Amino acid sequence: MEDNGNLTVLVIDPNPGMRGSLQNMLNMSNISKIEFAVSSGTAIRALSRRAFDIILCEYDLDSGGEQGQDGQQLLEDLRHHKLIGMGAIFIMLTSEGVYSKVVSAAELTPTDYILKPFTVDVLMQRITRAVERRRVFLPTYKLIDQGSVRDAIRSAADAETANPRYAADFVRLRAELHASLGEHPQAEHLYTAMLGVKQIGWASLGLARSLFAQGRIDDAEAVLTQLVAVNPKLMAAYDMLAKCHESNGASARAQQVLEDAVAISPHMVRRLRHLGEVALDAGDMSAAEKSFKQVVSKAKYSEFRDPEDHVNLVKTLVQRGDATQASGVIRDLERSLRGNPNVDACKAISVAMLHDAAGNSDAAATELANAVGAVRASSGLSTKLRIGLAESCLAHKLDQGASEVMLSVMNDTKSGVSTQQAMSVFVKAGRRDLADGMGAQLKAQAQIMLGVAAEKANMGDFKGAVQSLLEAMHMSPGNQQVMIAVAKGILRQLDELGWDNPLAEICHAQMEAIHRDDPGHPQLDLINREYIALQRKYGIAAA
Template sequence: MISMSTIFFMVTAERAYEKVVSAAELAPSDYILKPFTADTLLDRIAKAVEKRAIFAGLYRLMERGDLNQAIAACLEGEAGDRRFLVDFKRLRAELHISLGEPHLAEPLYAELYELRAVAWARLGLAKTLFLQNKFAESEEMLIALVAENNKFMDAHDWLAKAHEANGKFSEAQAVLQNAVTISPNALQRLRKLGEIAFETGDVGTAEKAFQQVVTKARYSEFRDPEDHVRLVKTLVSKGDTSQAATIIRDLDRSLSGSGKGKACHAISSAMLFKQTGDLDRSSEELNKAVEACRDNIGLSTEMKMTLAKNCLDQKMDSGATEIMLDVMNNASSSAAMAKAVNLFEQSGRADLAQSTAKESRRIVVDLVASGAEKARLGDYRGAVTSMMEAVKKLPGNPQVVFNAAVALLKHLDHLGWDERLGDQARTMIDTARRLDAANPRLSSLTALHQTIMKKYGIASTTGVASPIIDS
């Protein structure tokens, strides 16, 4: 990703509506259509450069992870240059969301909507409601927003999320289909449409969506072997084994070089062999996939659950338990854990659900307790070692990642600044925020990080300490 201080202009003669909308979703600083005069371009660039200069200090704070300090800078900016009052308030609201404080962002977005009545402010308000689990209120607001602003693509995505959270999968599918019609090149939205359509039993729409994803991503950096698995799963469900075999061959040619690619090839092949009645070869491929997952190959939770479900269907309890233990260990919320338990129960294995969930809880508690005990005894180096090993084992578990960040910060606080550990601490804080943005303890964690940086006079994003000079 480019830095916040980068000015990103798109200059094009492209006027086809669907392509313009898809490009605009990349949120450039400006989008300029040819033909235009030199004065027009110069004026646009000058405005962008001026705004960047005003926000440069704030951007540095954000990129450094000093989000509470960035909020203070926003407040200072709001009291200063009134031309950018709305921009500063909007950034402040976004920062509160990043800190897991949607309740503090909510009144800001409400105020912004009163000031401007713009669609993005209303969307921000709906997001804060969603993040506070006020799904019905969020859904109601988003329905009205999409009705009034049918070309506002982010609003479609959040409305689909709200429908899904409220169990309205058909409504979510309809919203995504409309969004894809307007802006057909957003891969993540197409993937989501395929997943929801498959969930509702609309195999035709799912196949079309997944085929588009595979085709559009073929020569891009966004291609993912999991897309082939989703397409194969859809084709197999409708009995089209010939086309499924073609997709697997394409996967083998283009994406099977990595560990993730090999696992996806094995899962796809297992589903095809099962459909054709060759259960021995299907089991063999499932075992290959389970073995591949023992390394950190980046397979998504959804794909791991697909693998586990196929293992359960073929009475491969050991493989299913191994995969689902990993899923549960890295569950980012109670809802994610419930979904994992439900997979076992739907396969008639409530016993495995209970035993695997119990083992997962034991593993997480033991890992966190080990690091906490070492820190309590003053062994801060040992605490960091324990927690970073825990992160290697459970990289997606928010509790483990959060406690790893705490261990790193305590080490820095008590034993002095270390550039490498400082970078690791920031990475762990960012990861904890990504895994569980609603965690109310994130703000105190960020505040501790900032306090330690100030203690050692950390004045740059490089993490190099500089002397503090009192004025």
């Protein structure tokens, strides 16, 4: 067992008396490497500087009289922004008797939570149990942190055999790792096998996610509907079921599912945001306003506030005809979140909506132009917001601004927007000429990326070369020259750095596309032979 003297602990509690009591308890158990945080903000700064073995976090972080996040909201931020690793032990401390808050905290999977008052024996029992579990999982976690996912899968399989007490947990981890590699059939197999032994909520949820990722939306929906019926406290199942309904175009059903989830667990900011977006799409302005107001209020003290929440609230209020409240939201945005390009863009978009609602088209156009300028210097703005900005620019004849914003979307490989989808924004606005112009620019940029990839490959940066090639493919899908370059670049990386299943699948997809377009292409046979040779080299069974 790990020596307690080597454990590092961060105590997050605004109450000095409780901090002192926890320090005494930890010292009695030979734990002396302790740091303290009095709020979510100081905790985030401490966790940004270094990692801790154990985090003891008071749920009610307002108990010291200072407003701020509660422990659940802090944990949500820490998980989402990856400020705590898989090996971190997060224990929630609470005397909170409100059931909904306990559910909200529990669904974020803290390692444990302890109800106050508690003794030093109870605290150390929980810590000892958590440390012992971490010891078993740590070798696999380290491989994951190093990016060695395949080695981590093998490590988890070995540990599963050696530690039958945690066998189910290692099956779950292996399935999640396969899913992270895009190997959803393998993940599906593991979840199905687990369900054959015992009906476990996380296995049903994982199975549904695997089915969804494979495009089997109706099958996923059936699994989730049954799961919610038998396990109504598994909150993530509601989120996934709502995604299924959205994919099938059933916004009203998605909204109802999310409302059911919020009624059970009302403190998850990201779920409230999702509910607001779905309600907005479904045309339920009252529900959208309620949700976005809660999001803005609950996120007020987060270190990671998102100015787009204000934009969504302004949009809802404008559509409801409440310009006065919308103006107040914009003032709050400017006052509390000023000082970065994302905020400037969001403010300009919001003010433009107000001007449009008042019939001030020229003033709206000026603000939209300001928003385009702010987008140039921004980072992390959502695809949905940028596409909405482009559509507004087109409506106001700001052709150059619309093209610039849509190019920023297409140059972002994480946007999830295809070239065809981007073109459709212009086509729907009756501007086929702008769509053709953007297509020509993307092809030119793809050619530049091919040159960048060649330079990286010549320098031995095979991963970097493939990344540039994938960017070129995103910009110019269906371009035969790009497809050939992508296939050859991936084959070179696989040969030099080892087999990578998701990349191999991309390579194979390019080979099939080339064969469909030009079965007699002079390089296709060579690429096929190299692919088969690599399968043999790594002992991969040919399909």
